Amino acid sequence: AALPRSVPIATVSGRYYAMDRDRRWERVAKAYHAIVEAEGPRFASAHAVIVDAYARDISDEFVIPAVVGDYGGxxxxxxxxxxNFRADRVREILVALLDPAFDGFARRRSVRIAGAAGMTQYSEQLDAFMGAIFPSQSLANVLGQVVADAGRTQLRMAETEKYPHVTYFLNGGEEEPYEGEDRIMVPSPKVATYDLKPEMSAPELTDRAVEAIGSGRYDLVVLNYANPDMVGHTGSLPAAIKAVETVDAGLGRIAEAITRAGGALLVTADHGNCEMMRDPETGGPHTAHTTNPVPVLLLGGGSASLSAGRLADIAPTLLELMGLPQPAEMTGQSLLHRVHERSDVA
Incomplete structure (x- = not known):
């Protein structure tokens, strides 16, 4: 497919800048200045931007915001x-473009936008400035709602890089917590790239998780470790190894806390990344997600083992572990395979 000649590409930017989600406004500013003010390195074509970046060992994510051709802003x-489909990655640049009261960085020039629309809804804040072509659907009986409706308590934990994943996304696109839902957000380290600190904020997150589990206040704790994904994106194998070692140590401590509390621990992921740090075709760094099958590990849970399944099966599995019925809206099924003792076997 090709763009019509009347629709040129005006700017090119890696998501490190244009799609930041951790309020690192100095990065977003570079993308904003390129888009609005046509400020930045200038190239004859979008292709030339990418070729130049690759020649300097800069991968797609880190392409410096650049201006193409004679674009004037x-x-x-x-x-x-x-x-964009994902909400978390476009919120900051859209707020900078659309909100007259934005103060994240100095906008040397702003423009009066005639109208703005997104393919979907990105946040309640942005709803005031733009419409949605396909409004978000209301999802009934997601995991958090089922737990709350049963009168149970829950805790969502992540560092800021992954905070939306355990809150907004897990709650079906809803920002507000459910009744009995607490949240802990630990700031991600302020470094240029996470290979410079592959531990990220996992040690502090682990400390808080162990404390929460030991308190007995929560029936369900959802925790996201960002390291294997975010450090995997850097392409640094030594850093990825350190990231995985950090998470492994944290999971060990959490497993001990779960065992002391008499609970169950389920460990999984929704995509791969750091298990492939070298591109099998080019031999260079591999910095993208993979579609490899992800592990599902269970500690505790009584006389049960796990069967193969899909991501839609995770919530039903957690509900069975908690002794809660699965709602009809959930199309997955529990991965638990109960092992029953037979009286006729010695």
Missing amino acids: MRDGDGVLCF
Whole structure:
């Protein structure tokens, strides 16, 4: 597929800058200045931007915001159409473009946008400035709601890089917590790239998790370790090894806390990354997600083993571990395979 000649590409940027999600406004500013003010390195074509980046060993994520051709920046009366599906990665740049009261960085120039729309809804804050072509669907009886409706307590934990994943996304696109849902957010380290600190904030997150488990206040604790994904994106194998070692140590401590509390621990992921740090075709660094099968590990749970399944089966599995019925809206099934003792076997 190709763009019509009347639709040129004006700027190119890696998501490190244009799609930051941790309020690192100095990065977003570079993308904003390129888009609005046509400020940044200039190239004859979008292809030339990528070729130049690769020649300097800069992968897609870290491409410095660049201006293409004779693009002169945005003008009053321009419109904005955002076709990104994921909400968390476009919120900051859209707020900078659309919110007159934005103060994350100094906008040397702003424009009067004639209209703005997204393919979906990105946040309640952005709803005030843009419409949605496909409004978000309301999801009934997601995991958190079922737990809350049963009168159980739950805790969501992550560092800031992954905070939306255990809150907004896990709650079906809803920002507000359920009744009995607490949240702990640990700031991610302020480094240029996470290979410089592959431990990230996992040690502090682990400390808080062990404390929460030991307190007995929660029936369900959901925790996200960002390290294998975020450090995997850097392409640094030594850093990825350190990241995995850090998470392994943290999981060991959490497993001990779960065992002391008489609970069950389920460990899984929704995609791969750091298990492939070298591109099998080029031999260079591999910095993207993979579609490899992910492990599902169970500690505790009584006389049960796990069967193979899919991501949709995780919530039903957790509900069975908690002794709660699975709602009809959940299309997955529990992965637990109960092992029953037979009286006729010695």
